[in-house]
Amino acid sequence: DAGVIQSPRHEVTEMGQEVTLRCKPISGHDYLFWYRQTMMRGLELLIYFNNNVPIDDSGMPEDRFSAKMPNASFSTLKIQPSEPRDSAVYFCASSRLGGVGEAFFGQGTRLTVV
C-alpha cells in the first residue's frame, strides 16, 4: 500500500479564498483523522470519521472549516474563506482500530494564507 496520500503538499492562497485539502486513507482502514500542526498550538485533532461518518468534530475551530468523507477512500477538509491564521501543516491519518491501533499519517499539506 502507498500509505496515506495527501494533496496538495503545499498550498499558498490569498486571504478570503476557498482551500480544499484532500486525503486518501489506507485501504481497509475505517478511521480517518484530520490534524492541524502549528508552532503555537502543536498537534490538534480537528475531526475524525469512523466508517465515513463524522464522530467528533469538536476540534474544528470555526464554521469556516468543514470536512467530508463521501466514501471509504477519500476525504476533504475545506476552509472557506481562508484567513492568515489558518496557516499550518494539516495532517490526515488513518487507522484500523481507532484509538488502540497505529495511526498512519500522511506527509501533510503545508498551507500558507497570505
Next chain:
Amino acid sequence: AQSVTQLDSHVSVSEGTPVLLRCNYSSSYSPSLFWYVQHPNKGLQLLLKYTSAATLVKGINGFEAEFKKSETSFHLTKPSAHMSDAAEYFCVVSVGFGNEKLTFGTGTRLTIIP
C-alpha cells in the same frame, strides 16, 4: 479526560550516549500510550505502543519505553543515540475503544551532538 505532559521541550545528547525523553500521562481509564517520531518536513511515524500487555515495550530503531502506572509515566529510552535519531518526538495517549481521540503531547525536540 486524558492528557500527556512531555517534561522537556528540547533534549540534547552526544552521539553514542543514552537518550531519555520523559512523558507523564493522565487518564481516568486504562490508557493506550504511544510514541511517535517526526523528522523534519515529514509526517509522523509510530515508534512503539503500549496497550495493556507487557509494561516494557520495544519499538523500532532501538527505542523502548516502560509503562509505570504508579508513576503515571511512559518514558522513552535508547541506549545509544545515533545522528539519525535527531527529530521531534511526541507522546500520545488514547483511552481506546469508545474514545478514539489521540491526544498528543507538545513534543520534545531531540538534538544529537556529533
